[in-house]
Amino acid sequence: MTTARKASITIKCKAAVAWGPAQPLSIEEVEVAPPGKGEVRVKILATGVCHTDAYTLSGKDPEGVLWPIILGHEGGGIVESIGEDVTTVQPGDHVIPLYIPECRTCKFCKSGKTNLCSIVRATQGRGLMPDQTTRFTCKGQKVYHYMGCSTFCQYTVLPEISISKINSNAPLDKVCLLGCGITTGYGAAVNTADVQPNSTVAVFGCGGVGLSVIQGAVARNARQIFAVDTNPKKFEFAKKLGATDFINPTDYEKPIQQVLVEMTDGGLDYTFDCTGNTGVMRAALEACHKGWGQSIIIGVAGAGEEISTRPFQLVTGRVWKGSAFGGVKGRSELPGIVENYLNKKLEVDMYVTHEFKIEEINKAFEAMHEGDW
Numbered sequence: 001m002t003t004a005r006k007a008s009i010t011i012k013c014k015a016a017v018a019w020g021p022a023q024p025l026s027i028e029e030v031e032v033a034p035p036g037k038g039e040v041r042v043k044i045l046a047t048g049v050c051h052t053d054a055y056t057l058s059g060k061d062p063e064g065v066l067w068p069i070i071l072g073h074e075g076g077g078i079v080e081s082i083g084e085d086v087t088t089v090q091p092g093d094h095v096i097p098l099y100i101p102e103c104r105t106c107k108f109c110k111s112g113k114t115n116l117c118s119i120v121r122a123t124q125g126r127g128l129m130p131d132q133t134t135r136f137t138c139k140g141q142k143v144y145h146y147m148g149c150s151t152f153c154q155y156t157v158l159p160e161i162s163i164s165k166i167n168s169n170a171p172l173d174k175v176c177l178l179g180c181g182i183t184t185g186y187g188a189a190v191n192t193a194d195v196q197p198n199s200t201v202a203v204f205g206c207g208g209v210g211l212s213v214i215q216g217a218v219a220r221n222a223r224q225i226f227a228v229d230t231n232p233k234k235f236e237f238a239k240k241l242g243a244t245d246f247i248n249p250t251d252y253e254k255p256i257q258q259v260l261v262e263m264t265d266g267g268l269d270y271t272f273d274c275t276g277n278t279g280v281m282r283a284a285l286e287a288c289h290k291g292w293g294q295s296i297i298i299g300v301a302g303a304g305e306e307i308s309t310r311p312f313q314l315v316t317g318r319v320w321k322g323s324a325f326g327g328v329k330g331r332s333e334l335p336g337i338v339e340n341y342l343n344k345k346l347e348v349d350m351y352v353t354h355e356f357k358i359e360e361i362n363k364a365f366e367a368m369h370e371g372d373w
């Protein structure tokens with residue numbers, strides 16, 4: 001029998017600290033305070049870098065005005081210690097941090113309509129733990145949390161509700177990617193759009209998120225899956241994952257929505273924006289079939305950017321929706337997605353294109369921007 005260890009010591013460890021917008025991350029020694037009541041301290045063993053980290057680092061995120069901050073939200077780790085009243089995890093458990101928690105008590109959780117648990121959203125958006133303080137310091141300065149996760153640190157502290165306990169057989173250096181990009185794309189197809197068998201799908205942007213939409217559409221037996229990307233290097237992996245048609249918008253003179261509508265007898269049943277480009281979001285909506293086509297926005301657009309289309313597009317039956325973390329409830333559903341990976345029903349390994357030590361994290365951002373697979 002094991003006894004859950006309750007922590008009282010502050011840990012010193014390495015973190016990649018963002019001191020200000022558009023600056024390289026700086027490797028620093030930071031202090032990580034013990035977990036408070038209802039909190040858990042996790043030793044992070046692996047993390048992905050996501051375009052949303054880069055977006056916030058660029059200074060274009062309206063919420064990203066907090067410096068210094070420890071970014072990162074796609075991690076995998078092991079519980080190091082737990083605070084008072086924590087009951088659902090214990091030291092040694094393998095976990096994935098959740099940027100959308102699941103408290104099971106708030107209005108959103110109880111609605112059965114959304115995964116957007118909002119119980120800690122306000123403090124999380126201000127880089128704070130629910131008690132309005134931070135657990136990180138560096139050089140005597142308070143350091144902010146990011147998306148409630150801060151996985152670019154060797155240890156992090158999260159609310160218990162922001163942790164998904166997973167099968168300890170799952171390699172953390174792979175399943176960390178289920179903490180954001182893969183789950184987001186896959187879930188947008190199977191949950192948000194609820195793609196139906198024999199349907200047609202177009203995925204705009206075939207990076208990690210778009211490729212995962214393709215996996216979701218394949219899982220739902222879509223008949224035709226268009227991979228749409230301005231970077232033809234992306235088509236090889238899109239094909240491996242099950243896309244059937246490949247479109248580079250720069251090969252056409254007409255607007256890409258017109259091209260797709262002509263190729264599909266009136267438009268797609270489902271389209272997905274996985275670029276964050278508001279022009280692409282419009283094209284994706286307008287590529288949908290009149291009367292029933294659904295377009296799902298997944299990409300994150302910069303501060304101040306807005307979407308537009310003729311209202312007639314909606315009057316005539318197209319539906320515009322958004323999706324965060326693929327509509328997935330992290331504590332209830334993410335462990336099952338990890339099992340799908342272990343049972344070879346979900347591809348994850350292919351997404352790991354590079355591996356870096358924490359000291360090389362700026363190279364990881366460069367590799368992500370290069371977009372090479």
Ligand SMILES: NC(=O)C1=CN([C@@H]2O[C@H](COP(=O)(O)OP(=O)(O)OC[C@H]3O[C@@H](n4cnc5c(N)ncnc54)[C@H](OP(=O)(O)O)[C@@H]3O)[C@@H](O)[C@H]2O)C=CC1
Nearest residue numbers: 052205207208209229230231274276298299300324325371
């Ligand atoms: N809603 C949510 O919960 C989440 C949202 N996101 C967001 O999803 C988006 C996608 O993430 P990710 O897959 O990692 O991004 P990537 O940059 O890896 O993928 C986007 C792809 O779209 C291509 N592209 C760029 N412009 C166009 C265009 N006009 N038409 C077609 N393709 C284009 C890019 O090409 P190139 O490389 O040449 O630019 C790239 O291949 C980001 O905005 C990210 O912030 C991520 C996770 C969760």
Ligand SMILES: N[C@@H](CCC(=O)N[C@@H](CSC=O)C(=O)NCC(=O)O)C(=O)O
Nearest residue numbers: 050052061062063064121180300324325
């Ligand atoms: N802070 C941004 C919004 C960023 C955003 O949309 N985040 C997504 C996840 S993106 C992951 O890589 C999300 O889940 N949003 C839901 C939420 O509650 O934040 C802005 O203010 O524009």
Ligand SMILES: [Zn+2]
Nearest residue numbers: 050052180181
């Ligand atoms: Zn992300």
Ligand SMILES: [Zn+2]
Nearest residue numbers: 103106109117
């Ligand atoms: Zn909740």
